[in-house]
Amino acid sequence: MAPAVDVEREFAEYFAARGQALRRTAYALCGDWHLAEDLVQSTFVRLYRNWRRIRQPTIDAYARRTLLNLFLSGRRTASREQVVSEVPERAAAAAGSEERIDLARALARLSPRQRAMVVLRYLEDLPVAEVAELVGVAEGTVKSQTARGVAALRTVLRDHALSVR
Amino acid sequence: MSAVDDELLRDALHEYVSADEPPMRVSSAGLIAAGRRRQRAGRAAALTGTVAAVLAVLAGATLWSARSVPERPATAGSAASRRIDAALRAALPHRGTLVLRTLAPVPGGTAWHGSWVSTVDGRTQVIRVDLGFTAASGPCGGTDCQVTAGPYGTRVATYRAAGVLWAAHRRTDTFEVRVGDAPPSRTAFRYGRDELVRAATSAALTVPVPDGMRVDHHPAAAPAGFARRLDAAVRGGLPGGAGLRTYQEPVGLSADATGPRRTTGPADFWYADWTIPGQPGGPRITVRVDAPGTGAASRSVARALCGAAACTPVAGTHGTWTVTYEQRLGPGDGDPVLRTAAVVRADGSRVLVGEEVAASVEFPYSGTELAAAASDPAMSYG
Incomplete structure (x- = not known):
């Protein structure tokens, strides 16, 4: 078994290398920086507890799966509790470009699972098979759900692409 | 979807998650400390469970359960306490440490006072939650006041009063929900204003108005269109x-x-x-x-x-x-x-x-x- 000092050094190095990327993925999933940071914090605490048991090549997959589970289970809890930090009818904060605002709104309209598939496919660039395994659905489901989600986003992006020409 | 569209979407998503990105507040040192605490808590819970099981067998399950039931007010488990509890957990860090102590109306029912406690790194902090009517003309009830915009034209004020840092969300003209951080030292606040504002807003928008505090009015119908x-x-x-x-x-x-x-x-x-x-x-x-x-x-x-x-x-x-x-x-x-x-x-x-x-x-x-x-x-x- 590796000494505790080595474990902590490895863990700190992994956090330095992947922490920001995971937080961006978390933000793409939930659309809220506070929540994204909470998700990343919980993910890394779980990672730390199981660090000795995780095989090195699978750390990324383990971290992604943990993040995804926390996001999806958190969504289920939130829907039970019906508590929101912002009322659903409220528009997004005005900061940022119009494209970002519209993209955020389009993402918010996707179901959490559908949004997760789109983010994993197009932000994390994961192959369909890996997304299917992470989300726990068939590859065909990933293809169909992603296609529907992307169609909504594509409309927003094309509108903006046309408007700047 | 074409390859061009694919690239457009990838670029847009990368821009979405990287523009206006706030600095990371989480550090590896903090995570390692949290991980250690979680491991210690897990081991302690396992040990406590074993000891409790032995004691239950020795002393009798009935006697043990009677002594171990946490002291809870009658209002724990009510719709109001559940929703405030969930609102606090949704908005505040260290949400897992929050424990409801009390939520009860004052005599006459014109206000409710609640308190949650949270212990982090051995330091116990009281999170106060008040629901009530306010006659104050302004949103602030103390010093160092700052006002932020809430949803639907509402405003949330943060201020200090008697050693408590409050965020007060006025839901109607007079009905107010406020969440306060009350540290023992009166200065070492655990939560920032933004976090308290989120908690107060979330609680104010979801908590049911307790019986006796409802304002009975019937708005007129707006004209068509x-x-x-x-x-x-x-x-x-x-x-x-x-x-x-x-x-x-x-x-x-x-x-x-x-x-x-x-x-x-x-x-x-x-x-x-x-x-x-x-x-x-x-x-x-x-x-x-x-x-x-x-x-x-x-x-x-x-x-x-x-x-x-x-x-x-x-x-x-x-x-x-x-x-x-x-x-x-x-x-x-x-x-x-x-x-x-x-x-x-x-x-x-x-x-x-x-x-x-x-x-x-x-x-x-x-x-x-x-x-x-x-x-x-x-x-x-x-």
Whole structure:
């Protein structure tokens, strides 16, 4: 078994290398920086507890799966509790470009699972098979759900692409 | 989907997650400390469980269970406590450590006081939650006051009072929900203002108004096509308003027991916002129209609207009062600034027209122009 000092050094190095990327993925999933940071914090605490048991090549997959589970289970809890930090009818904060605002709104309209598939496919660039395994659905489901989600986003992006020409 | 579209989507997602990215507050040292604590807690829980099982066998399960039941008030498990509990957990760090101690009405039922405790790194902090009516004209009940904008034209004030850092969200004219951080040392606050504002807003918008604190009123029905009238009034009343882009369609909202929600029947107030394409600073125009009878019509109410900002009500015709004021929506120099014109009518209805811009940008409209738009008769139920 590796000494505790080595474990902590490895863990700190992994956090330095992947922490920001995971937080961006978390933000793409939930659309809220506070929540994204909470998700990343919980993910890394779980990672730390199981660090000795995780095989090195699978750390990324383990971290992604943990993040995804926390996001999806958190969504289920939130829907039970019906508590929101912002009322659903409220528009997004005005900061940022119009494209970002519209993209955020389009993402918010996707179901959490559908949004997760789109983010994993197009932000994390994961192959369909890996997304299917992470989300726990068939590859065909990933293809169909992603296609529907992307169609909504594509409309927003094309509108903006046309408007700047 | 073509490869070009694929690339467009990838680029847009990368830009979405990297632009305006705040600095990371989590550190590897903090995570390692948290991981160690979690491991210790897990081991302690396992040990405690084993000891408890042995004790239960030895001393008798009945006696043990009677002693180990945590002290809980009668209100624990009620709808109000569940929702506040969930709101705090949704908004505050260290949510897993929060434990409800008490939530109970004061005699007469005109206010409820609650307290949650949270122990982190051996330091126990009390999170206070109060629900009640307030007669204060401004949103602040203490020193070092800062006011931030909440949803639907509401505002949340943060201030210090008697060693507690409070965030107070006024849901209606008088019903207020506030969340406070009460450290033993009176200065070492665990939570920042932003976190308390989120908690107070979340709690205020979801907590049911306890029995005995409901205000029984029946808003008048808005005329047919009121949303379109609002939209036309804003576009017609503001110079260059025809170019406004609807950021959100006007919606009728009801401030009922579960917080603001869309309504197809009579609404307490209407809320909408627009933006001006191509303008620097991303200005946002918001309008809130309250139904008659949902507020009192007086000069003091008009003055109270501007809260911590100084303002002087100006008398208009038919018993109306108008105020214009500006407020910074956060403590930082770069935080947005909101300019508002509010008209309080004799029937108690109110119209608030606001413009929010980045601090470094000029307001697109003057206070006079906003006030003129707010005074438009089209922005009323009549």
